[in-house]
């Protein structure tokens with residue numbers, strides 16, 4: 299099992315240690331995305347440093363927040379982040395991906411079968427899937443504002459327990475906007491993790507948990 303020296307160097311520079319088999323699968327995943335990226339616009343993170351420092355870092359923050367054996371839906375999976383790396387890091391989870399653009403969903407399907415991962419890919423809007431399926435947690439990054447998510451999920455809270463959303467520093471403004479529209483009534487929003495976006499900068503990434511009030515009391 300061989301790891302690219304630049305991948306190993308990026309892991310070292312970000313202080314990340316991985317199980318060797320998982321590191322190899324994550325490397326294979328990134329390389330598949332980059333191959334597909336030549337045909338389809340999937341990611342701007344085309345160096346090992348960006349993959350590790352942005353994509354993997356976010357996934358490593360989110361992965362431990364999921365309980366054992368959860369049924370998880372990554373909404374707006376695009377290039378597969380966060381769903382595919384988390385499926386690699388947490389093989390106990392039942393992971394599904396929702397991607398509304400058919401061509402991207404087809405690529406995601408190819409990538410998960412090349413990686414031999416037991417991940418279901420839906421070429422559909424996440425909120426439409428909630429009409430027929432139940433998930434314990436929805437995860438998402440870079441898909442829509444809190445206002446959008448509140449509106450998408452509002453009719454479907456019986457089919458999901460919580461959302462875990464990866465956000466940047468603008469999350470506070472998004473919360474203000476959602477409150478302004480009266481969309482936070484009956485909901486709880488909690489910042490469960492925050493972490494620096496760059497070693498030398500002030501900006502923080504956060505993971506927000508959104509659920510119906512009282513759901514986890």
Ligand SMILES: C[S@@+](CC[C@H](N)C(=O)[O-])C[C@H]1O[C@@H](n2cnc3c(N)ncnc32)[C@H](O)[C@@H]1O
Nearest residue numbers: 374375376377379396397398399423424439440
């Ligand atoms: C900016 S990309 C983000 C991709 C990836 N999550 C990431 O963090 O790199 C947003 C993706 O979400 C998809 N999308 C937007 N709204 C969606 C929805 N309601 N359900 C499923 N996919 C959606 C878009 O087609 C696009 O591929």
